[in-house]
Amino acid sequence: MPPRKSSSQPTEAELEILHILWAKGSATVRDVFDAMNERKATGYTTALKLMQIMFEKGLVIRDESERTHKYAAAVTRNDTQASIVESVIDKAFGGSAHALVMSALGSGKTTDDELAKIQALIEAARRQQK
Amino acid sequence: MPPRKSSSQPTEAELEILHILWAKGSATVRDVFDAMNERKATGYTTALKLMQIMFEKGLVIRDESERTHKYAAAVTRNDTQASIVESVIDKAFGGSAHALVMSALGSGKTTDDELAKIQALIEAARRQQK
DNA sequence: GTATAACTACGAAGTGCTACGTAGTTTGCC
């Protein structure tokens, strides 16, 4: 059984930075700032401050051996997503995972192809579970 | 095609009140306050203020014909949940619904029974879709 | 009828998130 993480949930802006770090593995503030600005104009110090706060929260680690710090995610994508899903299940779906899945399927955004993939995943999960 | 709602996303506290209203259909502030306090102690005026704000936001409607107003949800559970799921898919799962479902299934909270139900739902969804 | 309780409306404080500007320091270039 893996140890239950208790690190605070990333905010929306923090999550965006985590996505960049997950993709790049390791990055400077400049790297993250550039990636952020491909989507939406923002200030350099905004990215910097966010990453400093994330460091304080333990969401990222950083290498300070050089003047230009190197940042990396301290939480995994899977753990973070799982924690978000868990919280959504609790807060919005009364604790029922299958209600959430139902809603995700009913969103109309799911293609038949995706449904097929999901079905395969469930097959696998059921086999694994028993 | 149903008209796309643009009402603002309910906050966590607002969602809790919506759950109560969805369950009761219609309720006074007192009703909601009592229900809230079964889970967590809070002040009466806190519930009142939240509901007034929700009224301004259009999340609830109310009947003011009596001194004690009667509140009801103005948004459906399905629409609200769908909107939350959509936003989570976008913000945390890079737009991929099946990644979210995968995560929900991997949370370890899903029983085999639930998996079976989900499988049945997918069957239904696929039939409906084509 | 007067006091008590219940109800609505309003204001405001405390907190967390986001966004920037400024200051101070180091690097790199002429």
Add this chain to the structure above:
DNA sequence: GGCAAACTACGTAGCACTTCGTAGTTATAC
């Protein structure tokens, strides 16, 4: 060496959310 550019640290403003207190009004109970 001196100037410009890049970097970190810090403070803080603006906003939304949550929470509660106070004030004022209406119903209820003796």
